[in-house]
Amino acid sequence: MTSYKDFENITITPWIPVSKIPSTGFGDYEKLVEQYGEVGVYQVAETKDVEAIGKDLVHEDIGYTGKSTSVLSRTYSIRAPSGDHGASRYIRQNNLDRETDVMIRYIYCTQEQYTSLENDIHKETNDRYGYRFKWTDASAGNTGNASMAIDLVNKLTSEQILDMIVELKKIAIQKNQQEFLERLKEV
Secondary structure, rough: OOOOOOOOEEOOOOOOHHOOOOOOOOOOHHHHHHHHHOEEEEEEHHHHHHHHHOOOOOOOHHHHHHEOOHHHHHHHHOOOOOOOOOOHHHHHHHOOOOOEEEEEEEEEOOOOOOHHHHHHHHHHHHHOOOOOOOHHHHHHHHHHHHHHHHHHHHOHHHHHHHHHHHHHHHHHHHHHHHHHHHHHHOH
């Protein structure tokens, strides 16, 4: 298997505050696209961890690693306080400031490389630390389900939340009974 270290012709940008992610149609955005292209991998981390991470693409303190054929467009929702990206949700739920507490960098590469590059970074991070990225709650997969549910609940009225509690209690009782019966089979 190819290691992320074997990738040639990748460009790693300096870390910038998440609040500085440029938006489509503005000069900074167009300048970056012209300079590096649009395809690549992006990494998000807390500012306090950036010095320790250094130039490493695999590090225990990298909060989130993702990929896109248009990394600036994909990451703009991280900048938005109500953005739907998992990293935005993590930032919001942990009361992190997008200007001072969280930074992002881009790893520009070719269309042929970006999926393999992200996969290799995820694999090596998982092999070393037991997770694909530190902010597991930011995942759009199963590990992020509770975080996504909390984010959605925050959009509900108090009346809707009370109604939901009744349903959640029923689900919890049902799951608890199922788990108990499964464990009972082992006895």
